[in-house]
Amino acid sequence: MDVADLSPAQARERFRAGQRAPTAGWCRGWTQANLIAVPKALRYELLLFAHHNPQACPVLDVGEPGAWATRLFPGDLRTDLPGYRLYRDGVPVADLDDVVAEWRADLVPFLIGCSFTFERALLAEGVPVRHLEMGTNVPMYLTNVPCRAAGRLSGPLVVSMRPVPRDLVPVAVEVTGRYPMVHGSPVHTGDPAAIGIRDLGEPDFGDPVEVRTGEVPLFWACGVTPQAAIMASGVEYAIGHLPGHMAITDARDEDYRVA
Template sequence: MVDRRTPRSYCREVNVADLSPAQARERFRSGERGPTAGWCRGWTQANLIAVPSELRYDLLLFAHRNPQACPVLDVGEPGAYSTELFSGDLRTDLPGYRLYRDGRAVADLDEVVEEWRADLVPFLIGCSFTFERALLAAGVPVRHLEAGTNVPMYVTSIPCEPTGRLSGPLVVSMRPVPEKLVATAVEVSGRYPRVHGAPVHIGDPAAIGIRDLGAPDYGEPVEVRDGEVPLFWACGVTPQQAVLAGGVEYAIGHLPGHMAIMDVRDDRYRVT
């Protein structure tokens, strides 16, 4: 894979949780890199996938058929690089991008100004980072935040409901939770159905085709301690997996874990 990235940087001279979305986007535009879990406390984060206009209805249908994995929060016009809920520049204001050609990931990039075509339609898909603040408030630990790493993500054996040109397996993110807090984690995350909601699987990773928790397909592994249970949430990287499986001619996504920080509060997506 071609790489046009500066070395990864986890810059923490300021408390990134206290930044506004605009401040975070300025830092990314200026070259700061790294996953965005824990950034901009209280503001919604989203996955980016931009596909050619001829595929926009296929992707909308794919999202409709697979709503837990692909909850659409916003969609832009063809060629647009901002949306109603993201006032920044989708080409420069994320901390990492992945370029796809003919169903292959061909480059990880710092920005995609030159690669952004006039026919690309950007979709912003819900992200489970959005409910992590609520998990912490309920006393549920979030291990990748403790470790300062990217969340681990795995390609499962669970097939998504296909459309004509898009198909592929479900991708999940994993967080280990103490057994006594599993019910709490399910209840809390279940209040955020527009950003993946409750886990899709609890417990045995092999039951969903994951052979080794220590070798995630995306992100970085985290420790699962004695007395903890792995919980798996549907992940917004799923559309990128569908781009791979479908041999899509051209697409741009975020680098997994390196999200678009939106101009909307987490609580907008909480139901009671």
């Protein structure tokens, strides 16, 4: 079966059984989300950080302390994603297939909106999505744009990049602007150096993609931003998804379309 035709439950079952892959293009029409789980003592600061930086950190759902399921994600957050990253004192110390042994009773899971949600809408309007064409992960970059701090949490904005033909840039901006809860319209268009990106061929997360003649790089706020804040702030313990390896929820993409 084409992974685009899987239901969220079928995809989660595959990941639980050990399949590992970036999830762009999986489960057509179903919303994907970034995972970040932090100690209970930090949960309100993360909520405030998200409130201060809503385009990068749109909160779709929050679980109770110790919970490994939420209303939108009825699977097991410890096993049902295709990859995890473990942080200690802000340092990524391991990429893991599951985090059953690492999931602490005080961890509070947050699900943050993901730009994969609007990619089908882009395709429907004739806007190419290069990482889907190439079968790779989306490229993601740390920027020199600081997020607004909240308590102990601060750090840089992370962006994802999709190259768009110049004449389709207004279409891409308009289409993605209909999805504000999954990052909305781009935060930057054009020169990557203006936001501190030196080389598009060397993303900080994900895989590089080709930018062709006549195309403009468009940059969207990215839900890996909380993980960048975890690193910049030296948070003592946290669990995130492996960038591009998302939590596939039981919400529909159209639930987040506002116009």
